[in-house]
Amino acid sequence: MYNKKKQLSVVPPMLDKENVSDFLQIAKVFSPAFASDSNTLSFITDAETGLPQLWAYDFNTGQKTQVLHTDDRVMFVKHLPDSATRIIGMDAKGNERKQLYMVDADHTLHRLTPDDKAIYQYGGVSADGRWIAWASNEREPAYYDLYIANLEDGRIHKIYEANHATYNIMGWHPDGTHLLVQEKFTNLYNCLGLLNIANGNVEWITLRTTYASYSNPSxxxxxxxxxxxSNQDREFTSLAKVNLETHALTWLSEHNWDAGNLTIDQKGAQLAYTTNEAGVYRGWLYDLENNRLVDWEVGMGTIEGLAFNTDGSTLAFIFNGPTKTPDMWTLDTRCLRKINRLHCTSTTADFEAKLQTPTIYTIESFDGLDVPSFLYKPKNLKTPAPLAFWVHGGPESQTKAEYQPVIQCLVNLGYIVCAPNVRGSRGYGRTYIHLDDVRKRMDSVHDLVEIADTLKKEPEVDEHRMAVIGRSYGGFMVLAAVSHYPNVFDAGISLVGISSFRTFLENTGPWRRKLREIEYGTIEADGAFFDQIDPIHHTDRITAPLLVSHGANDPRVPIVETEQMIDGLRKRDHPIDYIRFEDEGHGIVKMKNQITAYTGMVEFLEKHFAENS
Incomplete structure (x- = not known):
């Protein structure tokens, strides 16, 4: 039993920078794509280079090879049909202005898109492999027009001009004369239509008046x-099919959790998808000939990036769990017990043995709402430990049961870590995700405080050493918590955080503003509310020391959001540390910068919590 009087524990062990680095240097991997011969699996990882690069795994030899060496990150990879040629996307120094490139069989890079200042969203390749499609904001930064490009001669044709709307291309129809297009109303809701390439007319196949999501089409x-x-007329996203002649929608399966990652094999015989069950994923295969649905799982973690090989016998995917670091895996679709790890990222069994599995910790918030968190505790905890919150961004995102280097590093150093999914998080249904919209914004901050107040009563927790850490919108949560509830947290760390919704909406990329206004509100209608809640107007109330970090090239949350917060706090000589990266954007992509930032975070906490002891 723990001492209910909560005698303070000793200060965590002296910080070992090499130990911290071990947790941070675990590679990420994403975007698996089979070549047409099924012997090669392309993917992207920052293993060995510290920057996301294009690699390939050879099933004949079991070896991985780096395909390209580029100065900037590779963001996705797709194979062209019956060809060794690939399409990739890259931006410059994290600015998110994605350009498209063709990588030929000799691994030579050919740029396809013309304007450095524009963003190009890949829309797929025609069945004959001669044309690709994309959406781009090169004409008007706030909106995306639709284009096709000939890969043989480089000709580019604008086929649809946006009229104050946001469009994406979701893929080519098998007939080669139509594109599946999406009009995006918010980050959560959209509609789908078939665009006739010859005349530019769109036949909408889902209801434009229905507030629903239609995603992962095949x-x-x-x-x-x-x-x-889709979640049309229901709480959770489920598998459905749409008859393209009648537009009738038929449900094929239904779960009490959101489905995701839908893909189809090249024969059109089977579908694969996942369900997100409170942040833990389950895989599913749907046999279209027999209408048979079977499930499969790897363990506690997430399953992303599903990709079939040519004959559909193998499904590649990324598995990422709290105690299984991100890696490429394969499933034999004929025998679901045959699941193999490809070891495309470097880790060891000894390292994974040090990692902690979280439990789900649920509290009843101020209005009776159940709010879940993942709670991580150190091994052999004998005295009350410092507590750190890890708050996700979005806000329509979700903390899942995945390997998170900072969380595992802090737990290894003796911290309890709570990763909450406050109201507004994805994964708990349509109602839950809207509970923080616009004027309900501070209810999510109230949830965070309620969790903190509940955990303070736990005998394992040292209530005098409590920190809150968050990135992007999670950074706003940090700044709002320490300014509106100054007596709850003893330290705060905001990474690329929003300090004012007014200035954020004024300065964010114009292609994002409309979509963000649906979630946050508009300056015209809600400006007075922004001024009431924005942390920048409450710096005088902050008592906790702060660490902030930002990339100079951030197009989503411009760096002014952090630097105006710094100015406000330094005017009253409040302790605030700042880590600025000239070669990063909204995320810290380069491994060397991750080590700088995250080691700095741990040092900051160790310093201030030692003082509190």
């Missing part, structure tokens, strides 16, 4: 059906 082999994930 055409049937004959082009008569469209398989999608």
């Amino acid at each position: 055409f049937s082999k004959d082009g008569k059906q469209l398989y999608i994930l």
Whole structure:
């Protein structure tokens, strides 16, 4: 039993920078894509180089090879049909102005898109491999027009001009004369239509008046059906098909959790998708010939990036768990017990043995709402330990059961870590995700405080050493918590955080502003509310020391959001540390910068919590 009087524990062990670095240097991996011969699996990882690069795994040799060496990150990879050629996307120094490139069989890089200042969203390749499609804001930064490009001669054709709306291309119809397009109303809701390439007319196939999501579309082999994930008229996203002649929607499966990651094999015989069950994923295969649904799982973690090989016998995916670091895996679709790890990222069994599995910790918030968190505790905890909150961004995101280097590093140093999914988080249904919209913004901050107040009563927790850490919107949560509730947290760390919704909406990329206003509100209608809650107007109330970090090239949350907070606090000589990166944007992509930032975070906490002891 723990001492209910909560005698303070000793200060955590002296910081070992090499130990911290071990947790941070675990590689990330994403975007698996099979070549047409099924012997090669392309993917992107920052293993060995510290920067996301294009690699390939050879199933014949079991070896991985770096395909390209570029100065900037590779953001995705796709194979062209019946070809060794790939399409990739890259930006410059984290500015998110994605450009498209073709990588030929000799691994030579050919740029496809013309304007450095524009963003190009890849829309797929035609069945004959001669044309690709993309959406771009090169004409008007706030909106995306639609284009096709010929890969043989480089000709580019604008086929649809946006009229104050946001469009994406979701793929080519098998007939090669139509594109599946999406009009995006918010980050959560959209509609789908078929664009006739010849005349530019769109036949909308989902209701434009229905507040619903239609995602991960795949055409049937004959082009008569469209398989999608949707939450039309329901709480959770489920598998459905749309008859492209009648537009009738038929549900194929339904779960009490959101479905995601839908894909179809090249034969059109089977679908694969996942369900997100409170941040833990389950895989599913749907046999289209027999209408048979079977599930499979790897363990506690997430399953992303599903990709079939040519004959559909193998499904590649990324598995990422709290105690299983991110890696490429394969599933034999004929025998679901055959699941293999490809070891495309470097880790060891001894390292993974040090990692902690979280438990789900649920509290009843101020209004009776159940709010879940993942709670991590050190091994062999005998005295009350410092507590750190890790708050996700979004806000329509979710903390999941995944390997998170800072969380595992802090737990290894003797911290309890709480990763909450406050109201507004994804994964708990349509109602839950809207509970923090616009004027309900501070209810989510109140949830965070309620969790903190509840955990303070736990005998394991040292209530005098409590920190809150968050990135992007999570950074706003940090700044709001320490300014509106100054007596709750003893230290705060904000990474690329929003300090004012007014200035954020004024300065964020114009292609994002409209979509963000649906969630946060508008300056015209809600400006007075912003001024009431924005942390920048409450710096005089902050008592906790702060660490802030930002990338100079951030197009989402411009760096002024952090630097105006610094100015406000330094005017009253409040302790605030600042880590600025000239070669990063909204995320810290380069491994050397991650080590700088995250080691600095741990040092900051150790310093201030030692003082509190």
